[in-house]
Amino acid sequence: MKFSELNLDSSLLQAVTEAGFTEATPIQSETIPLVLSGVDVIGQAQTGTGKTASFGLPVLQTVNVDNPNVQALVISPTRELAVQTQEELHRLGKYRHVKVQAVYGGSDIRRQIKQLRNHPQIVVGTPGRLLDHIKRHTLKLEHVQKVVLDEADEMLDMGFVEDIENILKTVPSTHQTLLYSATMPKPIMRIAEKFMQEPKVVQIKSKELTADKIEQYMVRSKEFEKFNLMTRLFDVQQPELALVFGRTKRRVDELTRGLKARGYNAEGIHGDLSQQKRMSVLRQFKAGKLTYLVATDVAARGLDISGVSHVYNYDIPQDPDSYVHRIGRTGRAGRSGISVTFVSPNEMSYLRSIEQLTHVRMLPLKPPTDAQALVGQVGAAKAEIAKGLQSGKLAKFETAAADLLEEYDAATLVELLLQSYSKDPESIPVKITPERPLPNRNSRDRNSKSRGRRYNGHGGGNRDRRSNNNYRRNRSNSSHSSRGPRSGSQGFKIRHKD
DNA sequence: AAAAAAC
The missing domain is CATH 3.40.50.300 (P-loop containing nucleotide triphosphate hydrolases)
Structure with a gap:
């Protein structure tokens, strides 16, 4: 379905066209008319299928730009997502002159308070900071008609439920709720029942949950x-x-x-x-x-x-x-x-x-x-050089660089480069804390089986400590060996020059 | 079990 068939305002269509879209995705074609009709909607679709626009466009359309109150609220699970959603809504709503404001933790609250005084019609936020503003009376939700729970599977996870409930307490009970999610586990359906009224469920069927691309x-x-x-x-x-x-x-x-x-x-x-x-x-x-x-x-x-x-x-x-x-x-x-x-x-x-x-x-x-890694590095280096030559940055080295690329085969060139920088990648030690070993594993299990489980409370701690020590010893061994040839993995060819 | 989210 085309966006032009979705009964959207021409100012919104203009922004959609400018963003380069003509054809709506399935989740967009199915949910946009529903949202416009005013019912509660649950939308499930793979990620990357345009969920933001599927609630964004109808919400932007139904907002009254002459009304200075906050009329729609979008709740996001992370700060970065809140910012991204605000940017996209701003882009889609610019010809309708809808004001969209993001509020989230970790950034100056006084600045946000000032921005909220600017009368945005749509607010996008993370739960904690939204509640903070509500308590300070710097955000009033008594005129909100639409609430969007974005990435709801994450957000309705434990801990957020209570925050969302508290936020929704300050929203008129007549509001329309839109819930979007990539996955739809049972707890979500329970929450949906609690917060929504006879929601229409749009499930975009896909053979695979993950995009086949x-x-x-x-x-x-x-x-x-x-x-x-x-x-x-x-x-x-x-x-x-x-x-x-x-x-x-x-x-x-x-x-x-x-x-x-x-x-x-x-x-x-x-x-x-x-x-x-x-x-x-x-x-x-x-x-x-x-x-x-x-x-x-x-x-x-x-x-x-x-x-x-x-x-x-x-x-x-x-x-x-x-x-x-x-x-x-x-x-x-x-x-x-x-x-x-x-x-x-x-x-x-x-x-x-x-x-x-x-x-x-x-x-x-x-x-x-x-060897394959080396070839890859050389390819990248060549591309870098080619780019530099093209942009003129390496113009004065043009002949020299061209000669080098002519004269040496890839591996030799890299070897020369590495020598001149004395930078053998795998010789640079990298420490990464190992994952803790899973409890009750192999050898310990075998040992403990014949002894029986009755010493559990007693010996458990000991066994654990012992296993940690073993683990640490293994680690230090392997970090030693990163300086020399490592058993089981071939070293870098150009390593042992000294 | 970790991560995220308010100061």
Whole structure:
């Protein structure tokens, strides 16, 4: 269906056309008329199918621009998503002159209070800060007619339910509720029953939960080798933009440090960083000034960044839903994408439950050899040089560079380069805290079986401590060996020059 | 179990 057939105001259609869209996606064609008719709507569709516009357009249409009160409220699970939604609503509503304001934590509340005095008709916010404004009486919701719960599966997760309930208490009971979600687990349906009145459910049927434009791969690897395997993949795949997911904030920090040390254009994003840092990193990534964005699940949901060609699950998500969201950051808006998930032997059960949910078997990917990684690096270097020559930045080196590229084959050139920089990537130590070992594993189980379980309370702590020590010893061994040849993995060819 | 979200 075309947008022009959806009874939308010409000012909105103009903005849609300017954004480059003519054909509405299924979720948009189905929900826009429903939202316009005023009923409560539950919309479920794959990520990347234009959910924001499917509530945004009808909400923008029904807002009265001559009325200075807040008439619509959009609640988002993360700050970045709130900002993104505000930007998109602003873009779509600019010819209708609708004022849209985002409010979220981590940024100056006084500035937000001033902005709220500017009479926005639509407010987009995260739960905590919305409540803060409500308590300060700097945000009044008594004229709100439409409430949108965006990415509701995440938001209605435990902890948020109460916040949302408290926010909704200040909204007139006659309001229309719109709930959008990529997945629709049972708790959501219960919540929907509680907050909504005879909602119409629009479920966009898709054979697969994950977009088929995403090629999904997995790499079997031990914890200690993941880092090197992943960087080799980077060299071979040369992603345009890549999202790299780690399980914890700390691991994201360490991964980022490690990637930077090896010369990759990487930055991290997670909830412990200042909001300023979070925004600036995201801005750089969106502008293509940053190639690798290392993230916790803060970046897993909803974020729409064009050009994300690869998603790497450095740590496999334990929650299968989270996998669907993470890889949904690529393969958006009709483009294709690639995801690679690293799986260690004790994580096979997570892999199974993910595949059960998505009904897609991840293809085993053979990690590239050092030689292949080298060729990838050379290709990238050549492209860089070519770009530099083209832009004129390297004009004065033009003949010299051309000669070099003529004279040497790829591997030799890289060897020369590395020698001159004395920068052998794998010699740069990278420390990443290992995942804690899962309890009750192999050898300990076997030992304890014959002894029986009755000593449980007593011996448990001891056994755990022992296993930790073992683990630490293993780690220090492997970090030693990163200086010399490592058993089981071939070293970098150009390493042993000294 | 971690992450996210208010100061």
